[in-house]
Amino acid sequence: MGNIPTLPIDTTFKLPSPLPTWPSGGGFGSGYIDLGGLQVCQISNLKKIWRSYEGGPNNVGATIFEPSSIPDGFCMLGSYAQPNNQPLSGWVLVGKDNNGEILKPPTDYTLVWSSDSLPITQSGPAYVWLPVPPQGYSAVGHVVTTSLEKPSGDRIRCVFSAFTDPCEVEDWVWGRGTSNNDPNGFNLYTLRPINRGTQAKGVKVGTFLGSFSGNVGTFACLKNNNVAFSSSAMPNLSQIEALFREYSPILYLHPLDTYHPSSVNWFFSNGALLYTKGDETNPVRIGPDGSNLPQGGTNDGVYWVNLPVDNNEKERVKRGDLQSSEVYLNIKPMFGGTFTDIAIWIFYPFNGPSTAKLGQIERIPLGMIGEHIGDWEHLTLRISNFNGVLNKVYFSEHSGGSWVDAPNLEFINGSNKSVAYSSLNGHANYSKPGLVLQGIGDIGIRNDTAKSAAVLDTGLRYSVVAGLQGIVEPPWVKYCREWGPKITYISEEDIKRVESLLPVEWRGVFETLIHLLPNEFFGEEGPTGPNMKASWSGDEK
Numbered sequence: 201m202g203n204i205p206t207l208p209i210d211t212t213f214k215l216p217s218p219l220p221t222w223p224s225g226g227g228f229g230s231g232y233i234d235l236g237g238l239q240v241c242q243i244s245n246l247k248k249i250w251r252s253y254e255g256g257p258n259n260v261g262a263t264i265f266e267p268s269s270i271p272d273g274f275c276m277l278g279s280y281a282q283p284n285n286q287p288l289s290g291w292v293l294v295g296k297d298n299n300g301e302i303l304k305p306p307t308d309y310t311l312v313w314s315s316d317s318l319p320i321t322q323s324g325p326a327y328v329w330l331p332v333p334p335q336g337y338s339a340v341g342h343v344v345t346t347s348l349e350k351p352s353g354d355r356i357r358c359v360f361s362a363f364t365d366p367c368e369v370e371d372w373v374w375g376r377g378t379s380n381n382d383p384n385g386f387n388l389y390t391l392r393p394i395n396r397g398t399q400a401k402g403v404k405v406g407t408f409l410g411s412f413s414g415n416v417g418t419f420a421c422l423k424n425n426n427v428a429f430s431s432s433a434m435p436n437l438s439q440i441e442a443l444f445r446e447y448s449p450i451l452y453l454h455p456l457d458t459y460h461p462s463s464v465n466w467f468f469s470n471g472a473l474l475y476t477k478g479d480e481t482n483p484v485r486i487g488p489d490g491s492n493l494p495q496g497g498t499n500d501g502v503y504w505v506n507l508p509v510d511n512n513e514k515e516r517v518k519r520g521d522l523q524s525s526e527v528y529l530n531i532k533p534m535f536g537g538t539f540t541d542i543a544i545w546i547f548y549p550f551n552g553p554s555t556a557k558l559g560q561i562e563r564i565p566l567g568m569i570g571e572h573i574g575d576w577e578h579l580t581l582r583i584s585n586f587n588g589v590l591n592k593v594y595f596s597e598h599s600g601g602s603w604v605d606a607p608n609l610e611f612i613n614g615s616n617k618s619v620a621y622s623s624l625n626g627h628a629n630y631s632k633p634g635l636v637l638q639g640i641g642d643i644g645i646r647n648d649t650a651k652s653a654a655v656l657d658t659g660l661r662y663s664v665v666a667g668l669q670g671i672v673e674p675p676w677v678k679y680c681r682e683w684g685p686k687i688t689y690i691s692e693e694d695i696k697r698v699e700s701l702l703p704v705e706w707r708g709v710f711e712t713l714i715h716l717l718p719n720e721f722f723g724e725e726g727p728t729g730p731n732m733k734a735s736w737s738g739d740e741k
Contacts, residue, residue, distance in 0.1 A: 209263050212244075213287035213607040215590065215616045222588050223442055227433040229588045233538055234432065235403065236425030238303070238363050239296040240538075241274055242406075242586040243267035246288065249279065249344045250326035252315070255376045260285040262374035262388060264326065264344050264408075270294050275303055275357040277422075278341010278407030281373045281388045286607045291584075292341070292406035293422065295357060303357040306331035309343065309350050312410055313386045316348075320376060328410040333358035338420040340364065341407030364420035365402035365536075366394045373408060386412055393421045393535065396739035398667075401429055403536040424536030433585040434533050435540055437668055444529065444542060447581050447590050448659030450612050451546070452633075453522075454624035455652035459552045460520035461627075463661070464528070464676055465489065467549050470517050471508030475685065477501060483509075490676035503681040504726050505574055507549070518550035518573075527658045528677075530736060531667030539591065540583045541740075544658055545665075545730045548575035552625030555646045557637060558706050563646070566698060570626060570645070574683025574727050577627050579620055579658075580740055593618050594740045598628040598638050598647055601740060617659070621649035643709055666731070682726030 222229045232241050246265035253261045265288075266279045274294040282290050297303040309329040316325035324346050331339040337358040343351045368391065372380040375387035389409045393402025403422035411417070426432050435443060453460060465488050473483035474493060483506065486492060494503050507514045525546075532541040554570030555563050580594035582603070592603045609631065610619040621630045630636060630649050637644035666673050695714055699707050730736055 207284045208286050209282060209284045209288050211287045213289040215606065216611045216614050217616050219588065219616070220442065220446065222435075223438040225436050225439065228435040228439050228585055230433075231586055233586060234298075234426055235363065235422060235536070236427070236429070237297075237299045238359070238422070238425075239274075239298055240293045240403070240422070241271055241296075242291045242584060243270065243294050244291045245269045246280055246290065246292075250315070250346060251284070251323040252374060253284070253321040255320060255378065256283055256374035256388075257372060257378070258283075258285065259378045261321075264388075265290070266344070267292050267294055271296075276341075276355065277357060277359070277405055278339075279344050280406055281390075281408040283373060286605070289605060289607045290406060293403070295359070295422075297357075302360045302363055304334050304337055304360075305353045306339070306356065306358050307334055308332040311348075312342075313412075314348070318376065331356055331358055333418075336361055338364045338418060340405045340420055340422060342410055359420070359422065361420075363423050363425060365423040367391045367402070367416055367419060367421040368394045369409065369414050369416065380414070386410065387414065389414065391416065391419065391421060396534065398430065398532050398534075398737045401425070401536045403538050422536070424538070426537075429537045430533045431537065431669070433537050434531075435585070435588075437664065437670070439588075440529070440531060440540075440542070440664060440668065443540075443581075443583055443588060444662065445659055446616050447542075447583070447618070448657070448662070449544065449579055449581075449593070449618045449620045451579075451620045451622055451629070451656040451658060452649070452651045453622050453654040453656065454648060454650055455654070457552065457622070457624050457654070458519055459548060459550045459625060459627075460522040460654065461525045461546050461548045461656060462520040462522075463524045463526035464547050464674075465526075466521050466524040467517065467547065468676075471510075471513050472517070473506050473508065475504050475506055477503070490674060490679065493675055493679040494681065495675065495678045497680050499681055499728055499732060501682075501686070504685050505683045506685050507573055520549050522654060522656065525656055526661040526663060527656075528663055528665045528730070529667075530730065531664060532737070534582065534739065538585050540585055542581040542583065543730075543735065544579045544581070544662075546577050546579075546627075546656070546658075548577070548627050549573065551575040551627060554626065555624075555648075556710075557635075557642065557644060557646050558702065558709060559642050561702070561706065564698070564702070566645075572684050572727060575627050576683070576727060576730055577622070577629055578730070578735075579629055580735075590616065590618075593620075593631070595620060595629040595631050597630055597636065598623070598626060598645075601629075603741065604631045621651075622656075623647040623649050666736075676729065677731055679729055680732055681728070683729055684726035686726055
């Protein structure tokens with residue numbers, strides 16, 4: 201193979217700063233979680249089995265590992281795989297059978313793929329084996345060897361099917377080519393439970409699927425059968441506060457953005473009004489804590505929130521109040537209570553106008569397109585309940601957000617606080633500064649982000665508003681209607697006016713762009729609050 205350079209994956213990722221000792225209490229941070237008779241432990245100490253130096257996303261290759269330093273009494277459930285272009289940051293679960301019938305060795309192995317004789321740069325041949333489970337049991341991971349000899353029967357364990365949950369392909373890890381679209385190509389994928397959310401019992405194992413079709417077949421994830429699955433390993437309030445002190449993100453607002461966030465109470469105390477359908481001439485001033493907002497129900501269009509009537513007050517409130525800003529935390533058990541999601545909700549009284557890019561024409565103001573009242577955005581921290589380690593962060597980008605693994609985050613000043621960037625006027629959150637276009641190619645709505653002196657340190661002022669036992673939700677959390685009025689901010693005439701300012705050759709492209717935009721860019725719907733979003737009790741993506 202010649203001289204192969206050291207790769208990022210040859211270094212194990214560590215957070216920038218050593219972690220504190222978490223407050224004691226409950227099962228959080230103990231290193232072990234009981235799934236109702238099956239005890240599991242998260243292993244990050246991994247032993248390299250095989251490496252490809254090419255193929256997969258960006259043609260960076262991938263490495264396959266298996267767990268090492270497994271605690272006494274625990275058994276391997278499968279192997280781990282990761283692309284080579286970032287430090288090793290993964291883990292797999294190992295299991296201990298506390299009742300003697302949950303874990304059993306496979307009855308045999310089926311060879312599903314071999315890299316032997318493939319014309320790729322690799323560390324040596326790899327043989328990917330599928331455990332053949334006993335009747336009533338399921339495989340949750342592969343065994344990988346470097347010889348054609350079958351693995352020993354005690355190398356891995358299969359899981360009693362009552363302790364498994366359906367799984368699905370998550371991310372593409374590796375394939376011989378640089379695309380996973382080849383139906384005849386062998387690919388490696390990460391797996392996750394199909395059912396995810398605060399009440400879902402599926403547990404991510406950390407193993408990979410090797411497949412020619414992406415079909416998971418008889419593979420499964422684990423299932424938490426503990427009667428207290430959603431709380432037994434979850435952090436309590438003091439632990440949540442310690443976790444948030446450690447990981448609370450720093451949010452940079454764009455230097456040109458004049459529409460800043462505020463606390464909800466500041467917004468209410470500064471003249472926000474509640475309107476009722478059929479009685480629009482008699483809006484009611486909202487109480488400082490939102491106690492006079494209608495509670496529960498559905499978004500039936502009967503109520504909505506609006507800015508003060510006085511123009512001066514309206515303009516003042518639209519600009520928010522960064523000094524009063526408070527973020528609101530929703531605590532969610534994920535993956536059967538083996539992880540904690542801390543969803544961080546940020547409120548902006550007003551969302552500013554959008555700007556487009558059409559090829560070489562960098563900035564085209566779109567008038568009132570994009571403006572709306574009551575803008576809610578969020579970030580989510582995903583933290584392991586085994587050890588309190590930050591796993592990844594979710595950024596609520598426009599046109600669908602994305603998870604960013606901890607090694608790919610920007611951290612500030614050697615701390616474990618990640619950095620986020622709020623887009624100009626639109627307030628979508630991104631993990632890196634720069635321009636992200638919402639459209640096709642070099643045509644779309646601009647999402648500009650940059651560092652500035654306007655910074656929201658989410659850890660300075662926050663409230664846990666939902667998700668923990670004993671927490672009383674503020675009245676505004678249970679307000680299920682709209683935080684802004686239904687108004688058509690832009691008409692067909694406005695679109696034609698903007699279009700008339702463009703060179704003739706770009707006018708058709710502009711019309712195409714307009715038709716691609718979601719309704720909120722036209723201000724046709726008032727946004728709903730956090731508890732009406734699917735991610736309030738479900739997974740982010």
